[in-house]
Amino acid sequence: MCFADFPARLTGILLGLLLSISAAQGFEIEDRRLFEATDERTRLSVISTADLDVFEPIIRAFQASHSDISVDYVVTGTTDLMQALYDEGASFDLAISSAMDLQTKLANDGFAQTHTPTASATLPTWASWRDQLFAFTQEPAVVVVSDRFFPPGEAPQNRDELIAILRANPELFQGKIGTYDVRRSGFGYLMATQDSRNSDAFWRLMEVMGRLDAKLYCCSGDMIRDVASGKLALAYNVLGSYAVAQQNTTDGFQIIEMSDYVNVMSRTALIPRTARNADDARIMLDFLLDLRSRKDLVAASGLPAIDPAALLANPSLRPIRFGPGLLVFLDSLKRQSFLRNWENSLLQN
Template sequence: MLRRQLLMTPVAGLVAGCARTDGARFGGLEHAWRARAAAREGGLTVYANTGDAEIEPVVSAFHAEHPKVRVDFQRQNSAELYQRYLAERRAGKPSADLVWSSAMDLQIKLINDGYAQTFDTPARAMLPPWTIWKSQGFGVTAEPIVFVYDRRRLPDARAPRSHAALRQMLEAGQLKGSVGLFDTGRSGVGFLYYSQDRQAWADTLALTRAIGKTRPHLYESTFTLLEAVTAQQILLGYNVIGSYALERQQEDPNLGLIFPEDYTLVMSRIAFISAAARRPNAAKLFLDFLLSVKGQRLLAERNLTPVRNDVAGGVGKAPGASARPIEVGPSLLANLDQMRRRRLVADWREALGPDHVDDYRRVRDSLVTGNRP
């Protein structure tokens, strides 16, 4: 777990600090009142699995507007975040004021189980309906799930542009190299994307069988999967978080990226205010900032595609015609039904076949591991 405390020196006068917030933009008098209350609280604790590079510009800009509000940003992977928050709450211990994670189903479970509080954000009017549940869970990003590939071995002109094209090329033996994908049995986001694939496309199992013939490598993080592509250990990565792929592509132009033309899953990092938040006003102020035009633009600069309707799309926004958003809502709870989960994982393992011996553990040991989902 990476723990990072970001502190700013208070400047003279709360009035000057409030003037910089441009309160009319964010809700007028109510926002100004919340900013004063947050300053009295002094800060907030955020549990998240978003990387430092993506969040630090946002936190810095937030501090510039609210210098008396300290952000204790504690990064961990999605499973650790869920287990830690739940254990602390059950034990009655201090925990996060704001919880923000890409594990959409786990976030919805916490909200459904009463761990979140209602929040009426002024940004609501500019958010798509699929990004909000019960006025408690808010999707902050709209990130496409993509294919990535090694351009040195697979020219752009030959790269498959859809799930159907990928299946056809694999079955015809036209892709010479292994495919990498999340381990559906071990990765929360991997299971989420696989279950969404099953809903979106009737031939998902057939594609999984075709992938199985490549002796695929299995992963638990986007970071290690992208490392494997750039290290030429695999030819193509399937169902990769687009924001991280775009970031890596800027560093390595040999990494190709595809938004599938038949459908592109779009996931969102869900945030909620803890029902037991010790500093609820600071948490609401920070969530307001994440959902504000300025906050969304800053996220877009780090390839975390904005979710607001009135903010221009970040780099790599999925085309509207093919975008299939994963709705923030109770349908995600089905993923946590253990009988359903075991059945889907068993189907996936059977389709992948017994020959995928190059599993994520051996691959992971040969790479510099990361903490990204």
């Protein structure tokens, strides 16, 4: 039977229902590519917040060892990934995200499957949670500064210095500061809430940025490009791995790890409850967990692997730990309060 067989009114109702169902799948896909296997046996569906050019070397290397697994790689934002799995029940075999708090909530609320890594893929105890959520990188949140505004050796090295420089030169930095719009970015929200727990300087810095009409961004890549071009003087809480990768091909900016403290995020992976191909997801998850043994992939992707020695060598590095503490700022009332304070600080004009 076709639509022509239906009365006009019934056809309208049916079309409305179909449109409603389509609209319900509301998470935004930023990029997508199918990496076809040489001799496809199965297909692995991955939803990820990592840019395609960052993750492609890892997928290619994975397929070199598993030439019968095609990989359908979907790129989305951190909050969209959460929406897809938590609210919409979308079916993906592996979920990779830089928002550790949102991933923790997925696992905590029963949206992840248990996995026991192979012996070669074992991690430090702090890099996994409940055998459901696993870290495979350690990436600092950094400040990126423009060479046009900060000659070598003149960039601020800690938050107090940054606040002092911004306060002393409002005419120079008006409209020239960038940071995450934490209302839109799950990673940005995670970094901001961790900042608020680490130091009172965070709120002083947000107020100064607000008076300078700070520009708000969704993504690290956009901020880095605007700093490199001189459109921005600096960007705060940029993902360090992306900054390093872009510095390899772009001049015009410096990367500063604040000496008072550096929040270190771990990119995490879990196997969603809705996975249809959990077997191959486990194979790829183990491959990711063994990233620290593949220096070639670390170099090609720009994703720093788990490195406990680096954390011991630099006491200013503060890795964000898994656990219930990451869920505190996801409580609706706590989130509303935090965002209200953040808006009062940043949106002063």
